[in-house]
Structure formats: structure tokens, C-alpha cells
Amino acid sequence: MLNEKPTLKSTAKAFLYLLPMLLITVTFNIYPIIKSFMMSFYTKYDFFTDKVSRIGWDNFKFIFSDPDFHIAVKNTLIFVVGVVPLTVIISLVIALLLNKIKWLSGLFRTVYFLPFVTSTVAIAQVWHWIYNSDYGLLNYFLSLFGVNPISWLESPKYAMLSLIIMSIWKNLGFNIVLFLVGLNSINERYYQAAKIDGANSWHQFTNVTLPLLSPITFLVTINGVIGSFKAFDQIFALFNGNPGPSKSALTIVYYLYQKFYTEWKYGIAAASGVVLFFMILVVTVIQLSYSKKHVHY
Amino acid sequence: MKVKIAMVLRYVILILGGIIMLMPFLWMLSTSLKTQPETVKIPPIWIPKQLQFSNYIDAFKAAPFAQYFLNSIFVTTVTTVGQLFTSILAAFAFSRLNFYGKNIIFVIFLGTMMVPVEMLIIPNFVTLSKLHLVNTYAALIVPWLASFFTVFTLRQNFQSVPDQLYYAAKIDGASDWHYLWHVLVPISKSTITAVTVLQVIGSWNSFMWPLIVTNSENLRTLPVGLQAFTGDAGTNYAQLMAASTFVILPMVILYLFLQKYIIAGISKTGLKG
Numbered sequence A: 001m002l003n004e005k006p007t008l009k010s011t012a013k014a015f016l017y018l019l020p021m022l023l024i025t026v027t028f029n030i031y032p033i034i035k036s037f038m039m040s041f042y043t044k045y046d047f048f049t050d051k052v053s054r055i056g057w058d059n060f061k062f063i064f065s066d067p068d069f070h071i072a073v074k075n076t077l078i079f080v081v082g083v084v085p086l087t088v089i090i091s092l093v094i095a096l097l098l099n100k101i102k103w104l105s106g107l108f109r110t111v112y113f114l115p116f117v118t119s120t121v122a123i124a125q126v127w128h129w130i131y132n133s134d135y136g137l138l139n140y141f142l143s144l145f146g147v148n149p150i151s152w153l154e155s156p157k158y159a160m161l162s163l164i165i166m167s168i169w170k171n172l173g174f175n176i177v178l179f180l181v182g183l184n185s186i187n188e189r190y191y192q193a194a195k196i197d198g199a200n201s202w203h204q205f206t207n208v209t210l211p212l213l214s215p216i217t218f219l220v221t222i223n224g225v226i227g228s229f230k231a232f233d234q235i236f237a238l239f240n241g242n243p244g245p246s247k248s249a250l251t252i253v254y255y256l257y258q259k260f261y262t263e264w265k266y267g268i269a270a271a272s273g274v275v276l277f278f279m280i281l282v283v284t285v286i287q288l289s290y291s292k293k294h295v296h297y
Numbered sequence B: 001m002k003v004k005i006a007m008v009l010r011y012v013i014l015i016l017g018g019i020i021m022l023m024p025f026l027w028m029l030s031t032s033l034k035t036q037p038e039t040v041k042i043p044p045i046w047i048p049k050q051l052q053f054s055n056y057i058d059a060f061k062a063a064p065f066a067q068y069f070l071n072s073i074f075v076t077t078v079t080t081v082g083q084l085f086t087s088i089l090a091a092f093a094f095s096r097l098n099f100y101g102k103n104i105i106f107v108i109f110l111g112t113m114m115v116p117v118e119m120l121i122i123p124n125f126v127t128l129s130k131l132h133l134v135n136t137y138a139a140l141i142v143p144w145l146a147s148f149f150t151v152f153t154l155r156q157n158f159q160s161v162p163d164q165l166y167y168a169a170k171i172d173g174a175s176d177w178h179y180l181w182h183v184l185v186p187i188s189k190s191t192i193t194a195v196t197v198l199q200v201i202g203s204w205n206s207f208m209w210p211l212i213v214t215n216s217e218n219l220r221t222l223p224v225g226l227q228a229f230t231g232d233a234g235t236n237y238a239q240l241m242a243a244s245t246f247v248i249l250p251m252v253i254l255y256l257f258l259q260k261y262i263i264a265g266i267s268k269t270g271l272k273g
Helices: A008-039 A056-065 A067-100 A107-117 A118-131 A137-144 A157-186 A188-196 A202-229 A233-238 A252-262 A266-294 B004-033 B055-062 B067-096 B103-112 B119-131 B136-146 B150-161 B164-170 B176-187 B189-206 B208-213 B220-233 B236-271
Strands: A042-046 A051-053
Touching: A008 A042, A008 A157, A008 B103, A008 B136, A008 B150, A042 A056, A042 A266, A051 A252, A051 B220, A056 A266, A067 A107, A067 A157, A067 A202, A067 A252, A067 B236, A107 A137, A107 A157, A107 B004, A107 B236, A118 A137, A118 B004, A118 B164, A118 B220, A137 A188, A157 A202, A157 A233, A157 B004, A157 B189, A188 A202, A188 A252, A188 B119, A202 A252, A202 A266, A202 B150, A233 A252, A233 B208, A252 B208, A266 B119, A266 B136, B004 B119, B004 B176, B004 B220, B055 B236, B067 B150, B067 B176, B067 B189, B067 B220, B103 B150, B103 B164, B119 B136, B119 B208, B136 B208, B150 B236, B164 B176, B176 B189, B189 B236, B220 B236
Parallel strands: none
Antiparallel strands: A042 A051
16 A cells, blocks of 8 residues: 555545644644735735735835844844853763763753753743842852852843853753763764774764764754744743843844734734744755765764 | 772762752742741741741732643643644654655645744734634634644654554554554554653743733633733742742653653654754
């Protein structure tokens, strides 16, 4: 049956199986993709009646000259650069250490992964309290080293840093798990061969582990970049429904949310969504072509 | 000797890192059991003189958390079961049936996985308001009743099941429907459990969509309700931490019991994603 040619009958049957999934995804995934691109050109739009009375490039002209959107793009990029490389390096180090120990390794894995299953909103309240400038735990620890209290969440200088620290903490476990899978799949023989050739542990790491781990590193990086591009929940929760002090944590998705939900400017919100789409597309394409050249499978 | 030092060093780093990872949880629990004056003590105390379990009761009563809990349980259950059902059917079609347009449909759906869902919120909101579904349970559930990501994961798994089983079932006169639910699904139990648990966690913690499509208090899910509660709680950090604890706790318990499946699920889906 598997190698048989499709017939009208088999097609009809398959579509019966696909129908529930198609019904939902066409309505809530496929159609809205097309619709968002269209909406980004609606410059006069009545959402109650879904009547479009003017179309054009005005929404894009607006966001490209909107200082808030510039801030949002800048902050999103800062967030990505702040979160992704550190997350990749720290989770790789932890995974390497976990891979070398036997006793308690299960317990450590459980602990490091725990933040991943928590509700972002709930855990952000905890971080909000840790970052409290008067009674927070962080400033207390820093005071032991003679550091003056820092207004983590109230000062535009530190707001982004607070957000980055919390996000790294939350996502570490996910990447550690992926790195551990990668490390486990490396054949022990490569290390034996390297040892016979007289390679020390550093050379084994740079010449065996890193190259063979590159598909995972690549995947973790892509996941991280795309996830960070879409930051919203953690910002909303950490700054209690604000994009940080003087917009210091305003990201593209937060901008989209504001334009759509608080200002009801659907066309402009859709245009910012389209920009986000292309940013993610460009990153994916760059990374894919890079990996074709440099990732060793 | 050198080997021993390296081993000790590994444990030192891992333990220090582990303490940092656990710190927010311990601080949350500790604060949730303090009296108001104890929360603002410097230097901070970790173990309160008397454990104030009443903070949990007070927090639970201070906002309609019982309703939020019911909503979260209801929405998570229906979403997960529904999504599993539609995905199993579709994954079966993609892995075992031949039909016209199979490859085209599959490639189109793979492409849609790259589109950020945040972009789709606006048109989906318009669609739901046209259907008069904004601010209903349906708005929280219906758009998530199918996920191509789940279809994709299950299809990979279904394909790894030997064809012989299918032919054997056919020879025994079993229908495709029977084969799917009595052979394929039981065999794929561990993958199905993995995607189910990941979906439960995702639904339970989901925030942006419920925030946007509901505005009445009695429809709020836990994360949205907790966020609203932060405004009312103000500086009552003991109550706020108690509320955060009971929002987080169900997923932590689920994780501790089903860790194996969650890790397996991430290893599988994460790697293929």
C-alpha cells in the first residue's frame, strides 16, 4: 500500500484523516499568514466591518520613521546578542561537566532544567522581587562586596541587563539537554583515536568534541536567536505591563502588541509583524548557508 | 592526583551553578512563608520564625484563583486532547497513506513553521471577533486545536514503525482506523506521552494569547490572573510569592514525575526542529 500510486479513493480517504487538522491550521495558520501580509498594506481599515478603504506603503513608512520602532529593533538586537552567545557557552560548559560525572548527574540535570517548565509570568514575579532595589536578594549579595544598591528595574541603564540575566537563567536547561544528547552521540572511538595520536584533553575538545557537536551548536543558536527575537512574556511580566523604564525593554513584539492591543492600529502592528518575519527569515537563511560550509555532520 | 582535582573542580562548579539555578525557587518559597515585616528584613532571613502558611490561603482568596485554576485546567486539557487527536490523524495520513498533493501540503506546512505566531495574532483576533468568539473559552482553545509541529513529530515516529506490522494488520482484516488506534498509537506511546507533556506545559504557561483574547475576569487563565493580581498585591511580596508558587507548582510536580518523557521529547523534537 505504501508504495502504491495515489488514487482518487486513497486521496479522499487521506483527506478525511487530514480534515480536522486542515480545518484548524488553514483558518488559524495559513490564512492569517496571507492576511497579515495584506493587512500591513491596509492604511485605512475598519476592523469591525473588515472594510478596507485605502491601501499603500504608509504603514511601513510610518514604522521606519517611528523612533519607537527604531528603539524596538535596537533593543531586540541587544537582547539577542546579550542572551544567545552566553546561553550557548554556559550550557555547553555545564553539559560538558555533566557528561564527565556519574554521581548525582541526574539530580544536577533536574535542577538545571527546572526553570524551563515554570510559567514565565510567575517566575518573573520572583525575579522582580530579587531585583527589588531596597530589599531584593541581588542587591543584598552585591552589598556584601561593597556594591551600592542598583535600581535594576527602574533604571533604563540596568533594565535590559536584568531581563537578559533572567532569560539566560530560564533557557539554560533546554540547551543543556540538547548538548547532552549531542555529546552522547559522539562515538567513543574518536577520543581513543585522538589519545593514540597523543592529543591532550584540550586538543580532544577542539578537534573532536567541537566539530562533532557543531550541528547541535548550530541548532541551539538558531533556536536561541529566533526565540529571543520574539521576546514578550518575560518583559510584560518583569516590568508589570510596561516595556521597561523609558522604553528600555521595548522589543519588536512588544511594539506590535502596543500598536495592536492598546492603540488599535492594526495596519501598523501587522507591518511590524512583517518586519519581524523578514528578520527571522534573514537570520535563518544566513545561518543555513553558513552551516552548509562550516558545520561538520 | 590531577584527575582527582579535576573531578572536585567539576563538582564545585556544578554545585555553585546549581545553587544559582535553585536560588529563585528557594527565595520564592522562603518569602511566601514570611510575615510582612520579615520580608523586608536586611540581612534577609531564609527560614521564617513561624511558617506563615496562611499567606497561601490569603492569596488564594484575594483574587478568584479557584476560577483561574479551573480555567487553566479546562483549557489545557481540551487543547491538549484536541491537538493530539487532530495530529494523530494527520500524522497517520502523512506516514501511511499515499494521496495527491501530499508533498506539496507537507512542504507548505513545513514553511509555516518558520512564521512567528506573534505575527498571526492580529488576523486571528479579527477572525475570532467576526465569529463572535472573542472573550469566550473557544477563543482560548480553538486556534490551538492543531499544531503542525506535533504532526511533524508524530509522523517521524509513525514512519519508524516497521511496515510489516501494517501489512500484518491488513491481512488480519483490520481497517486503517483500527490499525491506527490499536497498533500504531500504543506502539508510539512514549513519543505521544512526550508531545503531550510538552503541550500541557506550553498551554499551562501560555500568556500572550489569553491576555489578548479575554477581558473578563472569569475567563482568565492562571498566568493572566497572576499578572492581574500583581497590581492588587502591590508590595505584599509574601502573598505574591505564595501565588507564584501555586501557579508554578503543578508543572514542577508534572516535571518531576514525567522528567524522562520531557527530556526525551525535547531531544527528539528539538533536534529535528
